[in-house]
Amino acid sequence: MTDVIVRIRGLAKSYRRGGQSVPVLEDLDLDIRSGDFLALMGPSGSGKSTLLNLIAGIDKPDRGTLEVEGVDITRLGESDLARWRASHVGFIFQFYNLLPVLTALENVELPLVLTSLGRRERRERAELALSMVGLSDRVKHYPSELSGGQQQRVAIARAIITDPTLLVADEPTGDLDRVSAGEILDLIGRLNSELGKTIIMVTHDQRAAERAHSIVNLEKGALVRAT
Amino acid sequence: MAIPISYSLRNLWARKLTTALTAGGMALVVFVFATVLMLEQGLRQTLVSTGAYDNALVIRRAAGTEVQSAVDRTQAAVLESRPEVALGPDGVPLVSKEVVVLISLGKKGSGKPSNVVIRGVGDAGLTLRPQVKIVEGRTFRPGSSEIIVGRSIEERFSGVALGERLRFGMREWTIVGLFDGGRSGFDSEIWGDADQMIQAFRRSMFSSVLVRLNDASAFDSFTAALTDDQRLTLEAKRETVFYAEQSETLARFIRILGLTLSIIFSIGAVIGAMITMYASVANRTAEIGTLRALGFRRGSILLAFLFESLLLGVIGGAIGVAGASTMQLITISTVNWQSFAELAFSFDLTPGIVFAAMTFAVGMGFLGGVLPAAQASRMAIVDALRAA
Numbered sequence: 001m002t003d004v005i006v007r008i009r010g011l012a013k014s015y016r017r018g019g020q021s022v023p024v025l026e027d028l029d030l031d032i033r034s035g036d037f038l039a040l041m042g043p044s045g046s047g048k049s050t051l052l053n054l055i056a057g058i059d060k061p062d063r064g065t066l067e068v069e070g071v072d073i074t075r076l077g078e079s080d081l082a083r084w085r086a087s088h089v090g091f092i093f094q095f096y097n098l099l100p101v102l103t104a105l106e107n108v109e110l111p112l113v114l115t116s117l118g119r120r121e122r123r124e125r126a127e128l129a130l131s132m133v134g135l136s137d138r139v140k141h142y143p144s145e146l147s148g149g150q151q152q153r154v155a156i157a158r159a160i161i162t163d164p165t166l167l168v169a170d171e172p173t174g175d176l177d178r179v180s181a182g183e184i185l186d187l188i189g190r191l192n193s194e195l196g197k198t199i200i201m202v203t204h205d206q207r208a209a210e211r212a213h214s215i216v217n218l219e220k221g222a223l224v225r226a227t
Numbered sequence: 228m229a230i231p232i233s234y235s236l237r238n239l240w241a242r243k244l245t246t247a248l249t250a251g252g253m254a255l256v257v258f259v260f261a262t263v264l265m266l267e268q269g270l271r272q273t274l275v276s277t278g279a280y281d282n283a284l285v286i287r288r289a290a291g292t293e294v295q296s297a298v299d300r301t302q303a304a305v306l307e308s309r310p311e312v313a314l315g316p317d318g319v320p321l322v323s324k325e326v327v328v329l330i331s332l333g334k335k336g337s338g339k340p341s342n343v344v345i346r347g348v349g350d351a352g353l354t355l356r357p358q359v360k361i362v363e364g365r366t367f368r369p370g371s372s373e374i375i376v377g378r379s380i381e382e383r384f385s386g387v388a389l390g391e392r393l394r395f396g397m398r399e400w401t402i403v404g405l406f407d408g409g410r411s412g413f414d415s416e417i418w419g420d421a422d423q424m425i426q427a428f429r430r431s432m433f434s435s436v437l438v439r440l441n442d443a444s445a446f447d448s449f450t451a452a453l454t455d456d457q458r459l460t461l462e463a464k465r466e467t468v469f470y471a472e473q474s475e476t477l478a479r480f481i482r483i484l485g486l487t488l489s490i491i492f493s494i495g496a497v498i499g500a501m502i503t504m505y506a507s508v509a510n511r512t513a514e515i516g517t518l519r520a521l522g523f524r525r526g527s528i529l530l531a532f533l534f535e536s537l538l539l540g541v542i543g544g545a546i547g548v549a550g551a552s553t554m555q556l557i558t559i560s561t562v563n564w565q566s567f568a569e570l571a572f573s574f575d576l577t578p579g580i581v582f583a584a585m586t587f588a589v590g591m592g593f594l595g596g597v598l599p600a601a602q603a604s605r606m607a608i609v610d611a612l613r614a615a
Binding site: 045056059078079082083085086087089091093095097099100101102106110111113114156197 | 514521
């Protein structure tokens with residue numbers, strides 16, 4: 001039995017829209033085990049992205065606790081939370097979110113700028129990460145010179161470079177064709193199976209969700225079925 | 228931890244046209260700003276270098292300028308005999324009793340008349356002003372109707388070439404030499420023998436007396452003696468101070484006018500920089516969200532955008548100063564409001580002006596960038612990411 005790495009209790013979040021409070025998540029409990037590959041599914045507006053943002057520490061809940069490795073991140077101040085994100089979370093976005101003015105290598109290296117590593121070691125690690133995603137020959141390319149699938153692989157290299165506790169992916173194949181999407185899902189799957197990364201992935205795509213070990217369905221801010 | 232500087236640099240490079248236009252706007256303002264300071268500096272430089280520190284210029288008390296002053300022969304003789312006055316190698320006091328008159332001459336090209344200083348100098352006149360050198364011909368002979376002409380006069384006025392004759396003071400004067408005043412105000416003067424000038428202009432008095440002091444520290448006892456002597460209604464000023472005061476009104480006018488213009492223009496440039504930076508923030512909202520998600524703090528975002536804007540200022544400032552430095556090649560002339568005579572001077576770029584201009588440019592960059600940068604740093608991560 002593996003350890004619980006993310007423990008969510010009584011989590012609630014609402015947004016204000018036109019002076020009214022619209023609940024997105026209500027009293028949600030969820031445990032995620034270390035090394036799990038979890039797919040968050042549900043219709044638009046069900047709160048799956050909000051839940052992912054809360055777990056990744058880029059949004060704050062109204063109520064409830066959210067412990068990652070025993071640390072309740074809802075209690076962290078803004079700059080502690082930034083530091084926590086830098087060392088514990090790797091992000092994979094739907095639109096890759098690479099910085100267009102930086103090369104593939106520099107994009108991958110960026111999170112390491114926040115560490116105490118020297119420039120040379122940062123470069124070496126970034127090159128290693130790029131070789132792990134199969135882009136050793138695209139080190140000096142800018143994002144605009146890469147295909148969508150290649151850009152997403154650079155983004156994955158960036159996400160794993162700090163060896164984070166959690167990898168969060170928001171619709172990682174949402175902007176890709178079938179072939180590229182399949183390759184990206186293979187890569188994410190390998191990060192889980194070979195490197196033991198805990199992955200939380202929001203997706204609409206049933207085929208993507210099938211790669212996951214477990215699927216959590218959200219509907220109107222509540223868990224409807226966990227497998 | 229700061230976002231790498233290369234990020235800000237490359238973002239400016241990625242938007243070359245916008246960067247060039249914004250920096251160009253700033254460069255124009257810096258150009259105006261630096262040029263005005265250079266003009267003021269050039270004017271001061273010209274008039275201050277006109278004087279020597281151990282020379283004292285004596286004029287009638289409260290006269291202000293040589294043209295308005297009068298010193299009679301008795302008073303001049305008293306001054307000449309003061310013990311503070313240095314003696315030449317021949318034992319004669321180093322004193323030049325001078326007469327200053329304005330005449331009107333036609334400018335080259337336009338033929339428009341302008342005032343020119345005619346200075347009658349004593350025997351020691353050239354000795355007391357070592358910066359003045361004859362560059363062509365020879366100096367005038369005392370007791371003759373010969374004159375020598377300053378370099379700037381020769382360049383800007385017609386009929387004043389070597390060997391030509393000039394008519395003023397009911398006489399014809401022959402130009403026998405050209406002199407270089409070492410970029411001082413003397414360059415804009417015509418010199419002749421003081422006694423001849425007094426006769427020609429039907430004067431009974433000198434305008435001023437220039438004396439060389441034994442040493443620069445003798446100035447205090449010399450002025451004290453002038454104040455104590457009831458016969459002398461005169462005041463002495465160090466020659467350097469006298470000419471610096473001559474430049475004051477015009478220099479201040481140039482400064483105030485120039486700085487007012489610069490400030491008004493700079494508001495335009497700052498707004499330009501602000502629009503550029505706001506657009507830059509708006510275009511990069513998703514990038515800002517990404518950087519924040521990766522763990523960069525608000526402060527880092529603020530600095531990255533502010534740095535970008537400061538860099539725009541530095542680029543603009545450097546172009547502006549480079550442009551302004553070419554103005555050093557140009558000599559301009561204007562009427563000095565204190566002496567009412569034409570004075571030629573050039574733009575003078577000093578390290579102080581470069582520093583002031585660059586500070587001004589960086590200041591514009593800061594003002595243009597601070598609000599957009601603050602806006603960028605205040606965004607909520609989730610909202611910023613949604614802009615992707």
